[in-house]
Amino acid sequence: MKIQVDTHTHSTASLHAYSTMDELITGAKKHKLKGFVLTEHGPALQGGLPHPYYFGNLSVIPHKIRGIILFKGVELNIMNDSGGVDLSVKHIKDLDFVMAGFHDACFTPESKETNTRAMIAALANPYVDCISHPGNPTFPVDYEEIVKAAARFGKALEINNSSFKVRKGSFENCETIARLCKQYNCRISCGSDAHYWSDVGNFETARAVIIGAGINENQLINSTLDSFTKFREKRMNERRAA
Ligand SMILES: [Zn+2]
Ligand SMILES: [Zn+2]
Numbered sequence: 001m002k003i004q005v006d007t008h009t010h011s012t013a014s015l016h017a018y019s020t021m022d023e024l025i026t027g028a029k030k031h032k033l034k035g036f037v038l039t040e041h042g043p044a045l046q047g048g049l050p051h052p053y054y055f056g057n058l059s060v061i062p063h064k065i066r067g068i069i070l071f072k073g074v075e076l077n078i079m080n081d082s083g084g085v086d087l088s089v090k091h092i093k094d095l096d097f098v099m100a101g102f103h104d105a106c107f108t109p110e111s112k113e114t115n116t117r118a119m120i121a122a123l124a125n126p127y128v129d130c131i132s133h134p135g136n137p138t139f140p141v142d143y144e145e146i147v148k149a150a151a152r153f154g155k156a157l158e159i160n161n162s163s164f165k166v167r168k169g170s171f172e173n174c175e176t177i178a179r180l181c182k183q184y185n186c187r188i189s190c191g192s193d194a195h196y197w198s199d200v201g202n203f204e205t206a207r208a209v210i211i212g213a214g215i216n217e218n219q220l221i222n223s224t225l226d227s228f229t230k231f232r233e234k235r236m237n238e239r240r241a242a
Contacts, residue, residue, distance in 0.1 A: 001211055003203050005222040006036035007097060008075065008132060008160065008191025013050050014040045019197035021061070021070075027194065028068045031201025034225040035069030037097045039132075039191075042076040044086035044106045055091040069225065071232070073097035075132050077106035081114055083121035085128065092127050093239050096232050099158065100125070101132030102139040109139050116141045120149045126242035129235045130156040130189050130221075133163050135173035143176050151186040154238075156221050156231070161206040162193035174206070178213030187231070189221045 009024055010017035019027070021038065028036050038058075041049045058072040074092060076085040078100050085092075085100050092098050100122045102115070109115065119141050122128050134146060134157050150157050157177055163170035181188050190210060194200045210220065217223040221231040 017195040023197035027197040027200030037071040037073040042086040071096035076100040081118035083125040133160040137169035147180040
């Protein structure tokens with residue numbers, strides 16, 4: 001299974017990550033990627049994370065550096081159960097890829113019903129393209145309802161490779177998500193969630209989960225540069241029309 005684009009990476013601009021953007025490019029080259037998305041955390045996460053201006057100024061970064069295409073994205077925080085996120089529309093509408101996810105500094109884990117309602121509301125938000133690490137066991141959700149909603153809205157659900165190390169208990173949840181995505185023909189993204197350069201393009205366990213569920217390359221939005229570009233263009237058009 002080809003994965004040519006990493007949809008989830010963090011640089012030192014997210015202050016709990018440890019590599020510069022140029023070092024991330026070295027990691028992408030090491031894993032023979034064609035490109036990756038820079039997805040720093042939204043500004044509501046504590047710890048001196050990027051000011052909204054950071055996202056407004058991403059256009060200064062060249063499209064291609066040392067042969068690697070650099071897509072500009074964000075990992076927003078789901079803030080409430082009505083689809084609210086932590087960056088204004090003007091800063092996210094022109095980004096290449098917009099993820100949103102639960103982080104407990106911004107959304108206190110609630111009952112399964114409330115978490116599910118919040119995640120579905122984020123999927124319904126026309127500016128969100130993908131949910132990051134939906135398999136996080138800290139935030140139990142009804143996976144069948146999540147997958148059906150993502151398929152209905154044409155959004156992607158992430159299988160996050162770092163979750164198997166830093167979000168213990170994610171493996172079985174991710175297997176369930178991948179199996180349901182196969183059943184309901186929901187799109188999947190595979191992200192490293194690298195916080196250190198050598199992890200950019202590391203999809204080792206996530207790839208095995210995706211293959212194990214019988215997901216084909218057409219369902220994976222970042223299997224090829226071409227498939228990611230098509231998903232990105234469709235979502236950018238939908239975001240601009242919202
Ligand atoms: Zn995250
Ligand atoms: Zn992340």
